[in-house]
Amino acid sequence: MLYLVGLGLSDETDITVKGLEIAKNASRVYLEAYTSILLVDQSVLEKYYGRSIVVADREMVESNSDEILRDAAIVDVAFLVVGDPFGATTHTDLVLRARELDIQVRTVPNASIMSGIGAAGLQLYNFGQTVSMVFFTDSWRPASFYDRIKENRSIGLHTLVLLDIKVKEQSMENLVRGRKIFEPPRYMSVGTCAQQMLEIEEEKGEGVYGPDSLAIGAARVGGKTEKFVAGTLKELCDADDALGPPLHSMVLLGRRTHELEHEYVREFAVNKESWDKIWKAEYEGKQ
């Protein structure tokens, strides 16, 4: 059996009891470690499960899935995924390959940022499609998120923005020379995200959002040090110190809001006065 086991969002104790039993008893355990990370290291997980685990990078999952699935028709293999196995990323390929090999698959769901973000105080019912933000470079500034946000905002919906993480990246030089030397991991902050969003609005000029649009920055959702900072996009450009270490994500508000949400979220506002003012003018009572 192939078990896809969600680990939740924060530390080793966010696994479900069901998931923990599987991780302890499976013949082999893989940890998918390139689309998201927990706030604790692999060694903490290994100690907690009382066994060794194999870190599966993108190359292994995408090009060498038969090794992961080896003998899984007769032994149990656990594939651990931060968040929910079908959350921010899907492992559809792996399951399709397992089906081809007549391997049974079972999923153990867990918290995903896509539902965990509800702790910021906005109703999950009013979220539209989720978008991703990648680190811009001089020559690569993918902006497909802009049209998606435009669609969401055109019908009043909030947008969850998932922020890039870079793990096991090689510098161009090391890549060219075939040296397996990896750069330190990088995690996008809310400040960078807000900045990039404003740059793209500046370029496109369609007024999908602006420096005064309201948003919520979220850090370490589900963890003990979970933190939310609410403010305008301009304010959030400077909110990284307040938010603290990774992982970050962000919500851009749609205009379909409820008074209870106002009361809930204003507690997190950088500046309650301006938050109230913009809320009243641009969001309150709008549909």
Place this chain on the structure above:
Amino acid sequence: MLYLVGLGLSDETDITVKGLEIAKNASRVYLEAYTSILLVDQSVLEKYYGRSIVVADREMVESNSDEILRDAAIVDVAFLVVGDPFGATTHTDLVLRARELDIQVRTVPNASIMSGIGAAGLQLYNFGQTVSMVFFTDSWRPASFYDRIKENRSIGLHTLVLLDIKVKEQSMENLVRGRKIFEPPRYMSVGTCAQQMLEIEEEKGEGVYGPDSLAIGAARVGGKTEKFVAGTLKELCDADDALGPPLHSMVLLGRRTHELEHEYVREFAVNKESWDKIWKAEYEGKQ
């Protein structure tokens, strides 16, 4: 401290290790039991936690929250919610009241149907707003879901439809006579949902969807007997036997799809031939 603890979707072992410790050790434990249910009884949970728990119905949570919060500034109170505490429903009121009373609040996230539905094989990125479907009566046929689905479909997005559950409902006669006699619980099936959706399309006639629109019925998501049935809305009207016991939910597909999703979901199709035909004509390659 007030702990909002998610229980996940299926049975007693879907609680996280962190959540279980809290449920075992808190001074008082409440179980919110009116917006969703687990597939196991209260007694199973009590045995698993080694303690008694208080079932909190809607009246208690909405009108008597101070009893739930009693002394929570000095002792630990756990409020257990099926799924994620901020998932399909929000407990914003309770948290706001806790804030007023200077009670610290911590959330223990878990799987929600809003992310767990990813196991059906559609990318969660392409879901729009979630809607609810309630049991129609002769005189009450709320159809606000129709406009929301219209919005989602206008931008190519899938819609998750959450289905009504009725627990602790009184008959009109018992209500009038003040008799605390409750009807047996009722859980909406995918068949009823599909039927009601088609009735409303018939009435409104805007062509938001039709009998041949593709959808996925989901049953007991995250549980050992999890089951998906894919088909047209018309086919899903008769899929209740195939889906089996509650809880059910449904996804109405948007046209923004990927070939991998096609391959993944067709495995669940009532009729693979018609599924392929409609997919090719109405969904494939559309944006």
